[in-house]
Amino acid sequence: MGLSSLDAGRDYGAITLAVKVPGARDNVMRPEGEHVQIGVDIGGTFTDIVALDGEGRLALAKVPSTPKDLLDGIGAAVGKVLALAGAPPGDVERFIHGTTVATNAVLEQKGAVTAVLTTEGFEDVLEMGRQKRSRMYDLEMDPETPSFLAPGRRRVGIRERLDARGAVLVPLDEGQVRAAVQTLRAQGVQAIAVCYLFSFVNPAHERRTRELCAEIAPEISVSLSSEVDPTFREYERLCVTAFDAYLGPVVKRYLAGLADTLRGLGIRAVPLIMRSRGGIVSAALAARQPVTLFLSGPAGGVIGAGCAAERSGVRDFVSLDMGGTSNDVAVVRSGAPLLASEGSIGPYPVRTPMVDVNTIGAGGGSIAWIDAAGGLRVGPRSAGAEPGPACYGRGGDAATVTDASVVLGYLNPERFAGGALTLDVGAAERAVGAIGRRLGVDTITAAAGIHRVINARMADQIRLVTIKRGYDPRQFSLVVLGGAGPVHGAALAAEMGMAEVLVPEAPGVLAAFGLLAAAIEHHHARTLQARTDVADLAAVNRCLAELDAAGRARMHEEGVAAADVHVAYTADMRYVGQAYELEVPIAAPVAAERVPDIVAALHAVHERVYGYARTQQTVEFVNFRAVHTYRxxxxxxxxxxxxxxxxxxxxxxxxxxxxxxxxxxxxYERARLPLGARLAGPAIVEQMDTTTVIPPGVTAVVDDAGNLRLRRA
Structure with a gap:
């Protein structure tokens, strides 16, 4: 447990670490005019910030987040970290930001007033969805389609129609478009999502619709499905386009405010923004694709974990980021995080590439409770920062995971968070004891039970992201982040049979540091469905060339030289008749003699994920993708x-x-441990932002990178 669930109204100070990058000189004062890089990650309670100067020194700080105006917290964080670094604002060369503004706008339903223009007869696709129910027999469940984005009165059918090859069957009725836009404008609409049938094959009608909107109502933001997500499946394409429109004005306003805040501080650097896929882009381009920012924050944590693990030579690992309220788990294979081609926000599908992060309500503040059958449960409800766990002494009386950790002796009541908060042991014992009495056990047994239950939930979470993807968790290390992760890491690894736990030096601010390690990246995709045995490879290669041109154009806007751009291509493939696809790496251009190898690669991926492959069945291409990267x-x-x-x-x-x-x-005090130190459990290592628990039979070693590595003796 660490700073993630402490009092947001109190300043707990800052921490600094010594850092070195290639060519850095030791023990040199920072010269005037030297460049500084800043990474900022906003959490629900704290804003984490890091500043790295050209001599390799890293300053870290935490300041309270300001939910009413997140930019106020950023301003305070920048001021503090620059003071720690001894750098003037004009020396900031790069400013990278991970934000939750898009996610918050959807969860709080505070996006723009949005309308949908779609092919006549398809106005209710957004409300009908896929007719899936997460709770099959719940007769009173709320709708699980995002109809709040555009209620029926703001969904307008337009006379136009293309066939599946993109040929025009019914021309676009421009007069109807003009009338619809004028009506919507009068209703106060701020954004319009345009999603016509088969526009991913031929975008002409959508582009003309945008031109008409610009003529009539230039102040209205317009999102086209042929640009946001030019791939097939109507409901998913409409959803992501509607989300993009809904978020557009909010994100643009926020990023404009961020630029103004930085200029007000004297920072001239153009801000870069972390996207859900784990890459960064300029704020201007992020504003044009707001839907790609959904997992901006968690993605930074995974990238930070990868950076820490890489320094220790660990390339295959599961990252576990356990804070005060939730727990984020992701898989990194061969140094790269596993990605998902689509995700979800609550029950709503969002088809945009993102780091495959699984989140559950399991944190240090998760509350223990007894269900109707008399069983012990932990989470997802959390005590939060106010009143917080009972041991915080601020009026909370519900037993939490942190209270159990205090009762079990894992946390130091006198030096919690570096001495910033004194924990009330008696309050923790009373809260946990109340749970114990209901279970008919003593306080210690109840506390141990709370830990076993929360560990079991997190173990199931790890199984979900590994075994579900065809990976054996025993072949991975466990990298623990967040304030609470290192408390539970060794117990989790033992339950999962994982050989090693890696605790980075400053796990509480690793998401902010991960921003400095991210690459500039752009992703483009397009549908081109064809059986591999009869595919028109000339058409396939034209598609790949168009994707390459689009990516290089974006990189040119970023100021990246063409020679410095790395391009990776993949194809979404499946067996003919299947309704789901798997992503397979390919090389461009695609030659006829390479197609059998691509098909064999699909068989191998299918075997790994699903446990079997139909090697005699016909295979087809569905979508092609290109990712342009500048590291x-x-x-x-x-x-x-x-x-x-x-x-x-x-x-x-x-x-x-x-x-x-x-x-x-x-x-042990973490800051005093020398490189190569070997600790035998039972032992506990304390530092400002976390506590590492080392059980009997486990040995911890401080490796050459400064990471703490726990293994069974």
Missing amino acids: LPRPVVRPSAQAHGRLDDARVGERRAYFDGFVSAAI
């Missing part, structure tokens, strides 16, 4: 741990902690 220099961190020293100097005491019974555990 920025990654910061190479020099560990803050001292190169030499004695382990005994880092030992600050001992206390009784629970490991199937209370035993005496040595307590």
Whole structure:
């Protein structure tokens, strides 16, 4: 448990770490005019910020987030971190930001007043959806389609029609478009989503509709499905286009405000924004594709975990980011996070590529409760920051995971969060004891039960993102982030049979650091359906060339030289008759002699994911994708741990902690641990933003990168 669930109205200070990038000189004062890079990640309670200067020094800070105006928190964070770095605002060369503004706008339903223009007769696609029900027998469940984006009165059918090859069957009725836009404008509509049938094959009608909108109501933002998501499946394409329109004015206003805030601080750098797929783009381009920002925050955490693991030579791992309220889990294979071609916000599908992050309500503040059958449950309801866990002493009386950790001796009541908060042990014992009495067990047994239940939930979460994708979790390391992750890491690894747990140096601010390690990236996709045995490869290669041209145009807007751009192509493929696809890497151009290898690759992926392959069945292409990447220099961190020293100097005491019974555990201060130090459990390592629990039979080593690595002895 760490700063993620502390009081947002109080400033708990800042932390600094020594860092080195290639060519940096040690023990040199920062010279005037040296460039500085800043990464900012906004959380529900704290805004995390890092500043890296040209000499490789890294300053880190946490300031309270300001939900009423997130930009106020950014301004305060920038001021603090620049003071720590001793840098003037004019020295900031790059400013990278991970934001939750898009997600919050949808969850709080505070987006723009949006309308939909679609092919006549298809006005209710947004409301009908796929007729799927997450709760089959719930007769009172709320709709699970995002009809709030554009109610029926703002969904207008337009006379026009294309066939499946893009040929015009019914010309666009421009007079009807003009009349519809004028009516919608009078209703106060701020954004319009245009989604016509088969526009992903021929976008002419959609583009003309935008021209007409610009003539009549230039102040209205317009999103075209042929640009937002030019792939087939009508409902999903309409959903993502409507979300894009709904978010457009909100995101544009926020990013314009961000630019104004930075200019007001004296920062001339153009802000870069983290997108759901884990890449960064300029604010101007992000404003044109707002729907790609949904998982901006969690993506930074996964990239940060990858950067920390890479320094230790770990390329296959599961990242687990456990804060005060929720827990985010992702898989990184061969150094790259697994991606999903679509995700969801609540029950609503969002077909935009994103880091495959699975989130559940399991954090340090998750509340323990008894269900109707008398069983112990933990989460998803959380005590939050106010009143917080009972041990915070601010009026909370519900037992939480943090309270259980206090009762079990894992957390130091006197030095929690570096001494910023003194925990009330008696309050924790009373809260957990109340759960115990209802279960008919003592307080200690109840606390241990709370930990077992929350660990079991997180273990199921890890199984979901590994076994579901065809991976054996025992072949992966576990990288734990967030304030609460290192408390539970060793127990989780033991339950999953994972060989190693890696605890980065500053897991509480790793999402902000991950922003500095991200690459500039643009993704484009297009539908071109064809059986592999009869595919028109000339058409396939024209499609790939068009995707390449679109990506390179975006990179040119970013100011990236063509020679520095890396391009990767994939094809969404399936067996003929299937309703789902798998992504297979391909090389461009596609030659006839390479098609059998591409088909074999689909068989292999299908075998891994589903446990079988139909090698005799016909295969087809569905969509083609291109990802253009420009990799920025990654910061190479020099560990803050001292190169030499004695382990005994880092030992600050001992206390009784629970490991199937209370035993005496040595307590160490993380900042004093020297490189190469080896700690045998039972032991506990304390630092400002987290606590690492090392059970008996587990050995922890500080490796050359400064990461703490836990293994079974």
